[in-house]
Amino acid sequence: MTTAADTGASIAPDSPQIRLEGITLGYGDTLVQKDLSFDIRRGDVFVIMGGSGCGKSTVMRCVTGLLEPWAGRVLLQGESLWEQPPAARSMLMRRNGVMYQSGALWSSMTLEENICLPLEQYTDLAPEQMRAIAEYKLALVGLAGYGDYYPSEISGGMRKRVGVARAMALDPDTLFFDEPSAGLDPISARRLDELILELRDSLGTTMVVITHELDSIFTIADDSVFLDAETKTMLATGNPRELREHSPIAQVRTFLNRGEAGAYGSA
Amino acid sequence: MTVTATPPTLALARHEPRRATVSIGGTWRVTQRLPRLARARELLDQSPDTTQLDFDTTALTDWDSGLVTFIAGLEQVCRERGIRCDPQGLPAGLRKLLGLARSVPQTGRGGHAMQAAPSFIRRLGSDSLDLIKSTGEIMEFFGEGTLAFRNFVLGRARFRRSDLWLIMQESGADALPIVGLVSFLVGIILGYIGDQQLKDFGAQIYVADLVGLATVIQMGALVTAIVLSGRTGAAFAAQIGTMQVNEEIDALRTLGISPMEFLVLPRMLALIAMTPLLAIYADLLGILGGAFVGTVVGSLTLAAYLTETQIAIGWNHIIQGLIAATVYGAIVAASGCLRGMQCGRSAAAVGQATTSAVVTSIVFIVIAAAVLTILFDATGLS
Ligand SMILES: Nc1ncnc2c1ncn2[C@@H]1O[C@H](COP(=O)(O)OP(=O)(O)O)[C@@H](O)[C@H]1O
Numbered sequence: 240m241t242t243a244a245d246t247g248a249s250i251a252p253d254s255p256q257i258r259l260e261g262i263t264l265g266y267g268d269t270l271v272q273k274d275l276s277f278d279i280r281r282g283d284v285f286v287i288m289g290g291s292g293c294g295k296s297t298v299m300r301c302v303t304g305l306l307e308p309w310a311g312r313v314l315l316q317g318e319s320l321w322e323q324p325p326a327a328r329s330m331l332m333r334r335n336g337v338m339y340q341s342g343a344l345w346s347s348m349t350l351e352e353n354i355c356l357p358l359e360q361y362t363d364l365a366p367e368q369m370r371a372i373a374e375y376k377l378a379l380v381g382l383a384g385y386g387d388y389y390p391s392e393i394s395g396g397m398r399k400r401v402g403v404a405r406a407m408a409l410d411p412d413t414l415f416f417d418e419p420s421a422g423l424d425p426i427s428a429r430r431l432d433e434l435i436l437e438l439r440d441s442l443g444t445t446m447v448v449i450t451h452e453l454d455s456i457f458t459i460a461d462d463s464v465f466l467d468a469e470t471k472t473m474l475a476t477g478n479p480r481e482l483r484e485h486s487p488i489a490q491v492r493t494f495l496n497r498g499e500a501g502a503y504g505s506a
Numbered sequence: 507m508t509v510t511a512t513p514p515t516l517a518l519a520r521h522e523p524r525r526a527t528v529s530i531g532g533t534w535r536v537t538q539r540l541p542r543l544a545r546a547r548e549l550l551d552q553s554p555d556t557t558q559l560d561f562d563t564t565a566l567t568d569w570d571s572g573l574v575t576f577i578a579g580l581e582q583v584c585r586e587r588g589i590r591c592d593p594q595g596l597p598a599g600l601r602k603l604l605g606l607a608r609s610v611p612q613t614g615r616g617g618h619a620m621q622a623a624p625s626f627i628r629r630l631g632s633d634s635l636d637l638i639k640s641t642g643e644i645m646e647f648f649g650e651g652t653l654a655f656r657n658f659v660l661g662r663a664r665f666r667r668s669d670l671w672l673i674m675q676e677s678g679a680d681a682l683p684i685v686g687l688v689s690f691l692v693g694i695i696l697g698y699i700g701d702q703q704l705k706d707f708g709a710q711i712y713v714a715d716l717v718g719l720a721t722v723i724q725m726g727a728l729v730t731a732i733v734l735s736g737r738t739g740a741a742f743a744a745q746i747g748t749m750q751v752n753e754e755i756d757a758l759r760t761l762g763i764s765p766m767e768f769l770v771l772p773r774m775l776a777l778i779a780m781t782p783l784l785a786i787y788a789d790l791l792g793i794l795g796g797a798f799v800g801t802v803v804g805s806l807t808l809a810a811y812l813t814e815t816q817i818a819i820g821w822n823h824i825i826q827g828l829i830a831a832t833v834y835g836a837i838v839a840a841s842g843c844l845r846g847m848q849c850g851r852s853a854a855a856v857g858q859a860t861t862s863a864v865v866t867s868i869v870f871i872v873i874a875a876a877v878l879t880i881l882f883d884a885t886g887l888s
């Protein structure tokens with residue numbers, strides 16, 4: 240197989256936004272996941288699913304440039320993330336926005352300052368231009384007028400929304416969400432799912448969502464990968480609705496059918 | 507329960523070659539004296555060629571987790587010896603409980619909890635490895651710190667100036683009362699000891715020399731540094747550690763913002779700037795403490811005491827004190843930030859980070875004090 244990178248040609252428009260090739264990773268000498276190879280298409284909502292502790296966040300840390308893999312390559316629009324010199328890698332990393340599990344807002348700054356910081360670092364905008372952008376991003380996530388609040392003064396669900404707004408500060412190509420619905424009530428979780436879909440539809444941003452919430456998975460996912468904690472590798476990739484019915488792997492069907500053996504198994 | 511407790515029984519019988527039956531009878535409850543697993547091992551040892559083990563529990567009257575754990579242990583022993591266990595003879599409920607215990611997902615590090623306490627030699631080895639690793643981490647921290655500092659000198663470091671002012675205020679101005687109080691008291695202690703010793707020679711005026719020199723050369727800086735390590739160094743470790751736990755540092759790094767520049771640099775700069783200033787203030791209050799003893803206990807006049815102090819202290823002493831204070835300030839900030847950056851991802855880890863920040867800074871302050879004293883002596887500054 241030849242990829243755009245191999246032939247040296249410019250990136251084909253239908254080349255994947257993100258491609259993992261034989262990624263193996265872990266902490267210290269503890270293996271977390273091995274032999275991960277999958278593509279994330281541009282404009283898709285891509286779900287990384289699997290039980291707690293199977294390594295979903297770890298994979299995200301690798302793709303977003305925080306954790307070097309033991310082996311394999313991460314290609315962001317054909318460019319290999321971990322084979323770049325640090326300065327170039329940091330440029331590539333900036334094309335990703337990340338919403339962390341806890342929101343990870345900088346607690347000593349107001350919401351507006353949280354969103355402005357990336358802008359301050361990478362643009363030469365005037366302060367009032369930055370404030371305007373921050374206000375606009377807050378409005379996008381339904382929090383117009385909250386700019387002067389501190390992270391400790393808003394609820395968990397709001398904090399996650401601000402996390403999304405901050406992740407979008409530099410208009411990234413890909414947005415990552417680490418368990419967006421964790422710790423939220425069903426209604427807030429639902430709203431966050433809707434927000435992800437709306438943002439994708441209006442901005443065309445590729446969305447990578449880590450979650451194990453089935454409702455959420457079936458609502459938002461175009462494509463997915465299933466990571467397994469026991470075999471420490473991926474068991475399946477594809478549209479989760481199809482996997483639920485037709486995956487040849489019982490474990491995947493069981494997971495997607497809330498622990499009941501799926502149709503395939505009972506047939 | 508109406509059944510009176512009958513003692514638990516355990517026996518092993520063989521009917522066929524290589525096939526044995528464990529008979530379990532009586533009441534197997536944790537409140538009872540239950541047979542140990544070692545007993546089962548002994549029984550199995552008596553017929554070493556067994557390859558298949560059945561259970562007979564017809565005589566079992568009552569059981570609880572005491573029996574479940576025993577059977578689980580027995581199954582483990584059998585696995586080790588390559589003996590097949592047939593659970594058919596066990597009560598259905600017990601089989602279910604065993605199944606539950608087995609189906610707990612095994613994570614990669616599941617073996618952690620079961621590891622026996624390491625032997626002394628092993629601990630010594632792993633501690634040494636840890637020491638090497640932590641030395642490596644400290645070196646890396648200083649390497650990155652130096653790079654950040656270079657960027658600062660070149661005007662390229664990315665941090666918020668407002669953070670720097672805030673940290674300076676919190677670590678400097680806000681520390682005045684406690685630094686002042688401790689220094690004053692240390693001045694009193696020094697003065698009192700000096701007075702006790704010197705009055706026998708009628709040389710009480712030299713209390714001023716003693717207190718003045720000790721304070722300006724070393725005690726002022728040392729007291730400031732120790733107060734700061736408990737107050738500010740610990741706070742740095744807690745702040746950065748909490749940011750580590752909340753993934754705030756990851757969020758900085760994904761944006762390509764170096765936490766070294768953004769978090770560590772302003773803290774280092776703030777303490778390097780504030781510690782000498784605080785030390786001068788500590789010196790003054792220490793001398794006042796000495797003067798208090800000199801005038802009240804030693805019946806000197808305040809003017810005489812202060813004049814004597816002024817004569818005793820030279821610029822070289824003041825410079826020594828300021829150099830020491832700057833070094834201590836850097837140590838306190840670096841230890842706090844280092845432990846914060848090394849912090850694990852749990853709330854408990856933040857607590858450990860603060861404790862170890864204070865310990866690290868005090869150890870290194872004492873080492874630095876010794877090294878500086880020798881250096882000052884060698885360079886003729888003292
Ligand atoms: N910083 C770390 N250092 C060492 N091990 C870690 C660290 N973070 C996570 N792990 C381990 O890696 C595994 C995967 O963790 P994670 O990726 O957070 O799982 P998930 O997000 O799927 O719940 C877990 O077993 C966890 O204990």
Ligand SMILES: [Mg+2]
Nearest residue numbers: 295296340417
């Ligand atoms: Mg996770």
